[in-house]
Amino acid sequence: RISQQQHEDLSAKKLRLAKPSKSAALHVDLCKAASPADALQHLLHFARRPVEAESVEGVVRILLEHYYKENDASVRLKIASLLGLLSKTAGFSPDCIMDDAINTLQNEKSHQVLAQLLDTLLVIGTKLTENPPVRMRLVEVACKHLTDSSHGVRNKCLQLIGCLGPVEKGVAKEAESQSAKDVQKIIGDHFSDQDPRVRTAAIKAMLQLHERGLKLHQAIYCQACKLLADDYEQVRSAAVQLIWVLSQLYPESIVPIPSSNEEIRLVDDAFGKICHMVSDGSWVVRVQAAKLLGSMQQVSSHFLEQTLDKKLMSDLRRKRTAHERAKELYSSGEFSSGRKWGDDAPKEEIDTGAVNLIESGACGAFVHGLEDEMYEVRIAAVEALCMLAQSSPSFAEKCLDFLVDMFNDEIEEVRLQSIHTMRKISNNITLREDQLDTVLAVLEDSSRDIREALHELLCCTNVSTKEGIHLALVELLKNLTKYPTDRESIWKCLKFLGSRHPTLVLPLVPELLSTHPFFDTPEPDMDDPAYIAVLVLIFNAAKSCPTMPALFSDHTFRHYAYLRDSLSHLVPPLRLPGRKLVSSPVSPSITPNEDPCQQFLHQSLERVYNLQHLDPQGVQELLEFTIRDLQRLGELQSELAGMADFTATYLQCQLLLIKALQEKLWNVAAPLYLKQNALASAAAKQILEETYKMEFMYSGVEGRQVVIIHHMRLQAKALQLIVTARTTRGAEPLFGMCEKFLQEVDSFQRCFISELPHMQGSFVDKLLDLMPRLVTSKPSEVVKILQTTLRQSTFLHLPLPEQLHRATATIIEPTGESDNPLRFTSGLVVALDVDATLEHVQDPQGTVKVQVLYPDGQAQLIHPKPADFRNPGPGRHRLITQVYLSHTAWTEPCQIEVRLLLAYNSNRSKAAKIPKSTWSDSMEALPPSENGIEGTIPFSKPVKVYIMPKPARR
């Protein structure tokens, strides 16, 4: 009893130093604890709450005090772990408790507690990395405990040495010259520890040192090589990493080959060894090895090429691989008959002595890796192949056959990965016909991902013969008939195929267009997607092949004109001899490299901006025309669509604003004209909506545009304010609105202060001049001032950014064509597969939502999982998700609408977006709420789905 009293006194003293409450409470709790289990409970409870940085030290002292008194190992363990946790507290510097922590190690008998204490020291050490003596001391402590008999303790010691060991040699010498401990040596000694966990920890510690910038000794290489034959997979896995690190450090050193006098470069040797691990017994090691192979670019080419070589034999006679046979057949100009049995009969005899069955070298590593049982290994091998092929064109050529083989893997992910790989290395290679054949066979794959990837691949593939082009075209057309939804992608693919191989397409033209030298052939159907596909190929080839148009027949030219207009992104402008040039006449003043469309866009904008002083009627008309022009331009020129739409929207806002201000309502006594004000307030509302679209639906919007958009929004809000002022009686509600508006003007000024000089004569510029007056005046006066400023202000020039794209989405599935309703029992859910492509959506995971509208007006908003989004190419995303529908029973099948929404949050800045965390939530209406914090923009066409919830049968 007495001793307890004393402790309380002691802690009371400390309370003056630290914050009271917690440490005191803990102390009392711990003293009261009757049993170890009780104490443990208290500690656990204590650990749940954070401790302030100032009181950490006091708490630590109390804990330590109990630590020494405690007999139960588990409680000591918990205290030790708490010490570590406490030292992590931000703002607390643990050097004051380090000595105490080290002292606790002295008399500790339990291995578990020891390990935990070392862990705590590690935490302390990592917080005090700036303090070399402290680190040295901790490392020394760790070294002392390395002889412990428990693997856990040795493990932690090695970890500690790895994390805190001196990296700079000079400093180490100075600080501890007498012991001159070489951490590498100490860790290296534990490579042969009896416990595999310690061996792993030793290798990991070594890797840690490397990561921290210590140059590892080359001598470790031999040790590491021995570890490759370890019995335990985690050791081997770590050893492979270590070997890789060393091979990157000393690629050019020479190492002897055991059992011979020869010597080879270290990187080659390491490469061979890692290749060997690709056929390891554990798949974890195999994945690791296969992955690392990819980054060993310094390896000599003959070693590299060996990885694809597996000498085949049959009954001791050399046999050619199927790849070699295919190549030979190709070069001899024959097609594979494949009919003879024994077509692959082995040829020459093999010298039995020369055959090496388990090679130490790299032989066949990739052949094994690509054939592996686990798809993880295969993917890793494909990735490695890709990386190596990118750096070595000759290797790329050689690995082609293997990659092509992978197109038939049983797992889609692997197929996809190999197609992507092939695309990445495609500038290094030219496909042979037989390879192309295999590649094209995959076009029939039922997975859209695969087909699209393949189209992308074909876009950048080099084909060597005209037969190859023909084959590709035929297969693509087959694909088109089988999967009509691939239309766009196939056309695009043919566009590139044509423009890459004009000379190969040339001899095919008469056949493709089925023209005949003497007879007129019937004119093909212009709406046939297959015919369009052929034309796209030909026109793109014709662009760089001026002789080609001579082969066209009359209707081809007409079709050209039509396609050039309707599919301008796929059909390039051609100079057709003896014909009226279809492309717009080029005026000499325009620089030839500038696109006429771009020119048009700028010209029309210029016109609008110059016209601000004309009478309102004229301005309105001009705006209307320009908007119409821009919209049409956007439809024609897909690459300018974003730009054109963006400006059109802006002009539309302007137009609305002008129209609203033209209203007669302003001249008449307010309450009498409730009808007219509907138009003005609707305009204000629409402008607000449009500004949100402008801000959040386009990718590539820069700060300058954002200012203009916000400015437009401010004007719309002013308009709203004026309209409300005119239509409501009494100043009460107005008061709040004015206040709010002024706040917004203020925040606008704060946000865009740097942009203000560019906004001479604008609404906000004038407003800011009048600000002192506004703040003091009554609401009615404010409204009056606003009204005049709004009318007088000039409208701002909208600068265009380099690249501007509108986010678009197309729902591929459901197609909305099915007449069979989706039946399910009411009250239960039914899953609807939704498949959509998204273009130019930034951060789709955070913003894209699916909306389901039921016939009764009920709306449901679903936030798809992040994993449902795939990224097949830059700027493109694909959403494949399941939407769960449910409803009460209906009597008839009815259509629901599914569409995609883009969620935005007007508070978030462009840089830091905070995605909404809720998975799904229901909302009634779409338009942004009055305070405009959050909202959604529909950006896909709605698709109708027939559903039929049936009442549950009892």
Place this chain on the structure above:
Amino acid sequence: IPHLSSFSLGPGAGQDVGRSCILVSIAGKNVMLDCGMHMGYNDDRRFPDFSYITQNGRLTDFLDCVIISHFHLDHCGALPYFSEMVGYDGPIYMTHPTKAICPILLEDYRKITVDKKGETNFFTSQMIKDCMKKVVAVHLHQTVQVDEELEIKAYYAGHVLGAAMFQIKVGCESVVYTGDYNMTPDRHLGAAWIDKCRPDLLISESTYATTIRDSKRCRERDFLKKVHETVERGGKVLIPVFALGRAQELCILLETFWERMNLKAPIYFSTGLTEKANHYYKLFITWTNQKIRKTFVQRNMFEFKHIKAFDRAYADNPGPMVVFATPGMLHAGQSLQIFRKWAGNEKNMVIMPGYCVQGTVGHKILSGQRKLEMEGRQILEVKMQVEYMSFSAHADAKGIMQLIRQAEPRNVLLVHGEAKKMEFLKQKIEQEFHVNCYMPANGETTTIFTNPCIPVDISLGLLKRETAIGLLPDAKKPKLMHGTLIMKDNSFRLVSPEQALKELGLAEHQLRFTCRVHIQDPRKEHETGLRVYNHLKAILKDYSVQHLPDGSITVESILIQATAHSEDQGTKVLLVSWTYQDEELGSYLTSLLKKGLPQSTA
């Protein structure tokens, strides 16, 4: 004590691809591995000669257990004959799928031989059932204790559904029998895998001892392409297969391809055996490869969407189709019937997925014969395309080497292959792994000597005390320990000398070695003593060297006394005495002193 363990090769297998039957004697236990039959014979030679095992006495007394690696008849065909007709009542071990499928095959085989060929003196259906009752099914990696000393463990072998490699272990001696195995995965099975179990002997099949195979993908792709092209042309494809194994692989291959490519043409497989077998494939999904196991949650791959059961009438249906029909060599039955119907049309195609025995229709058309003489002097003109595709599920030379590398055996024994080919592989194995390799002929016995390790119990106190001396224990290096070995009641124990004395009730005797070293030194005795002391002190820095008041010197517990020689005063005699425990240090000291003292510098 060198220990002898003999592994003898039993009545079958050896250098022959036919029936597998191996007898292993390991540390006094006799195990029979596989019990296969030869498909080529119709007489007594079809079954192994079991009289070889034991002339007199019952088999049950002699054999401790029988292990069956997989359900192929050349590995299990003789089982009912062996257990029911020859008589064996001991346990038979096999994996669950093997146990399920094996009786179907046996029954089918019995029907063909008895009902069709009319043979008598063959096992009956009841015998098959009785035989299967003796079977104990094992799981992968499950250690089964056959008796107190003998334990067996199964590893995955690929090859066919349920194929396993077995580790047989008695004490610390072990044998691994691979059965047939496959080191490259295929469309429905994974690759064989074994841990580093370091057996004394690895008995490996060596069917493809001299072959290194090309990647499977090319063959698969060719196969699919041919089928696809024919079907697109509107032709019919006939694939003659045996009911189990390859048939399922090809089914999966086509099924996934059909699924992937969205093809509509129907695929059929002949009813009966294949249908039954598919049922088991559905059940034992855990024995298949990664892809099938992973997609199992969505859909069992063996529940074919595109493949339906075949009806005789379908063969005349117009339009493209693919048919799997038995048997595989086109020598009889459904496959031959369909072949005759379709052979006349050049749009059709027959794909032979395996080897065909000479004399069969399959062999004839593969060797290019276009006109076949059928029963009744009919001439059948073969216009359809004939393709050959080899899909074999045995490990090739590289695969065998890979398995050896994984298991790290001390000896290798090759069976199930041709002698000439095995010779090559044997040479390779010896050269690469530096282990002995054997390839016994049929009926030959091979004896292998092992160095068995004998486990000894050691008391913890002693272990701790001994490890405390010296540095950390090193896993790779043997460590010297002192203790007393007590062999009592069939057990070995290592205890401290004191405890041994106590247990045996013996009094402790001290053994002392004494040695005299003569040194030429004219000085007085105590001076010599001092010189010796200084000398030793300088050399033995790590030991406690003391000079006692009576003039004697102690180094640790070794006593050295200098006395004058009784005859020659110029010679001093150093008496060195040490106990038996300090033998090492003692002999070192004497050799040191024999070299003489350094000339005094004082």
